[in-house]
Amino acid sequence: MASPLWLGVYGVLCLELILTLILLVPLPERVEKGMVKILQLPNFISGWTFFVRFLAIALVLAVYDSIRTIKYMESKILDDPETLTGVMANSLDRERRFRAQRNLYLAGFALTLLFVIIRLVQMIRSNINLREELKAISSQQSSTAPSAANQTTAGTARRRN
Amino acid sequence: MLPLPHTVWRSISKVLRTSAVDSALTFIVRFLVVGLAIGVFDSVQSIQGLQEQISVTDPNDLYSAMSLSSRKQRIFRAERNLYLAGFCFALIFIIRRLFQLAAKNADLVDEIKIASQGTRPTTANQQPSSVPATSGTESAPTNTTDQELTEVTPIENETEASSGHEDGVPRQRRGFTQGSDS
Numbered sequence: 001m002a003s004p005l006w007l008g009v010y011g012v013l014c015l016e017l018i019l020t021l022i023l024l025v026p027l028p029e030r031v032e033k034g035m036v037k038i039l040q041l042p043n044f045i046s047g048w049t050f051f052v053r054f055l056a057i058a059l060v061l062a063v064y065d066s067i068r069t070i071k072y073m074e075s076k077i078l079d080d081p082e083t084l085t086g087v088m089a090n091s092l093d094r095e096r097r098f099r100a101q102r103n104l105y106l107a108g109f110a111l112t113l114l115f116v117i118i119r120l121v122q123m124i125r126s127n128i129n130l131r132e133e134l135k136a137i138s139s140q141q142s143s144t145a146p147s148a149a150n151q152t153t154a155g156t157a158r159r160r161n
Numbered sequence: 162m163l164p165l166p167h168t169v170w171r172s173i174s175k176v177l178r179t180s181a182v183d184s185a186l187t188f189i190v191r192f193l194v195v196g197l198a199i200g201v202f203d204s205v206q207s208i209q210g211l212q213e214q215i216s217v218t219d220p221n222d223l224y225s226a227m228s229l230s231s232r233k234q235r236i237f238r239a240e241r242n243l244y245l246a247g248f249c250f251a252l253i254f255i256i257r258r259l260f261q262l263a264a265k266n267a268d269l270v271d272e273i274k275i276a277s278q279g280t281r282p283t284t285a286n287q288q289p290s291s292v293p294a295t296s297g298t299e300s301a302p303t304n305t306t307d308q309e310l311t312e313v314t315p316i317e318n319e320t321e322a323s324s325g326h327e328d329g330v331p332r333q334r335r336g337f338t339q340g341s342d343s
Contacts (some may be wrong), residue, residue, distance in 0.1 A: 091234065120255075123262040127269065128267055
């Protein structure tokens with residue numbers, strides 16, 4: 001039976017994979033804006049920060065635990081005697097080592113995806129802000145251009161008079 | 162992942178957009194995607210096969226119990242390989258998306274710079290338009306407009322160089338040519 005800790009890590013990984021998939025797909029601007037608005041809410045930010053920190057610490061501990069187990073199992077495999085019981089123990093140790101390696105990749109993948117999601121959200125947010133800034137500048141330009149044209153026509157009209 | 166400056170991203174995207182690098186990268190990425198997809202598929206298949214074998218084994222039989230351990234070992238190995246291949250597979254798409262977003266951001270920063278430079282000359286051009294109203298009121302209008310045109314020309318050149326008008330004819334010049342014709 002799988003341990004609840006690694007089942008939890010597996011659940012987190014699945015959740016992160018879904019989130020990453022959503023962020024990887026180039027969504028329409030309206031949806032992205034809505035997402036960023038939700039992420040910029042103060043209550044959400046405080047809850048999100050706490051959750052991310054907790055997850056990061058837990059996953060780092062899981063990675064550390066897996067590495068320690070792998071090292072311990074590797075040293076044990078080398079020390080096993082070449083008797084029948086030794087061979088059986090060796091097989092069990094190899095099983096545990098593969099399990100620890102699997103857990104290492106599981107926790108490492110989840111930890112990496114956590115940082116990837118944070119970075120993707122940051123980049124999408126900055127992208128939206130830059131687009132809005134560009135829109136504001138272009139609208140400012142379009143509003144100043146007619147006034148400049150009006151002034152030139154007024155100048156030519158005076159010259160004619 | 163690191164928040165590098167936009168100039169670095171711009172140079173990276175420039176290098177990547179060159180045709181030789183682009184075609185080579187596309188080939189490598191396609192090859193990797195196909196290879197990793199096969200790896201993931203193989204791991205999933207072997208996990209399913211081993212799980213079926215484990216469900217069939219008799220726990221009372223000693224030989225079966227020994228083979229159960231080796232099968233479990235193989236299952237964990239296959240699961241490890243699945244995570245490894247899946248991780249690489251996911252990372253390819255993540256890297257691609259990150260590059261896209263970074264290049265987009267660098268382009269937007271450039272566009273904003275150009276647009277903000279373009280706003281300055283339009284506000285500066287409002288000053289020469291008031292010149293004919295004060296200087297060319299009583300004397301010969303054609304001569305003064307010619308003088309004004311020579312005064313305004315350097316400013317126009319500046320606006321063309323900085324703002325980069327697409328049609329190549331700024332608004333100020335159009336206004337003055339109309340005035341001199343009339």
